Amino acid sequence: MGIIGDSLAAADQYAFTRPIPKTAAARMRFLLKREGGSTKAVAQRLGVSxxxxxRYLSGRRKHPTKAVAARLEAEVRKDWQPRVRQRARRQAATAGGMTxxxxxRFGFTAAPGTTDDARVRRITQHLPPAYAARLFDARATGAGEQQLRDIVAEGLQEQYFKDAGRRAHDLVVEFTDIDYIDISY
Incomplete structure (x- = not known):
């Protein structure tokens, strides 16, 4: 993914109502169920034989290596509680919005006489549900990182810099050099 896609995936995990399985065997059983009982599909997904x-399923092997444990946890998190995630996204896209x-680095194209030099800013801003819906739809259709970044930039432009249309009407924001981004809904 990219930095915004990863942030959306992390935001999904805040909606979990139960923790993921703890043991390697329980995690393998979960993935086996998700893959329709195919150990071959689970093996391909994890990059193991x-x-x-x-061996994990039968209990002959209990403790994976650090690399396998990390992949196993990541794959389980991807599929854990899909209906809970879907409900949280639907809530954000229709009523709650996202923060x-x-x-x-934010740069600007604005009217003459104003400063448009790009500078690093730390911004925390709530975006309305319309931007959350656009972001989820774009991600679901396989949009690239740049398209996701453009949607977030437009939301920040309208809500933070233009103050929901009350000022700076001709301002166009450039959103680059992301140090970090944290999305929650």
Missing amino acids: QRTVQ VETRA
């Missing part, structure tokens, strides 16, 4: 997956906290 099919026999390794079978974006970022430190990035």
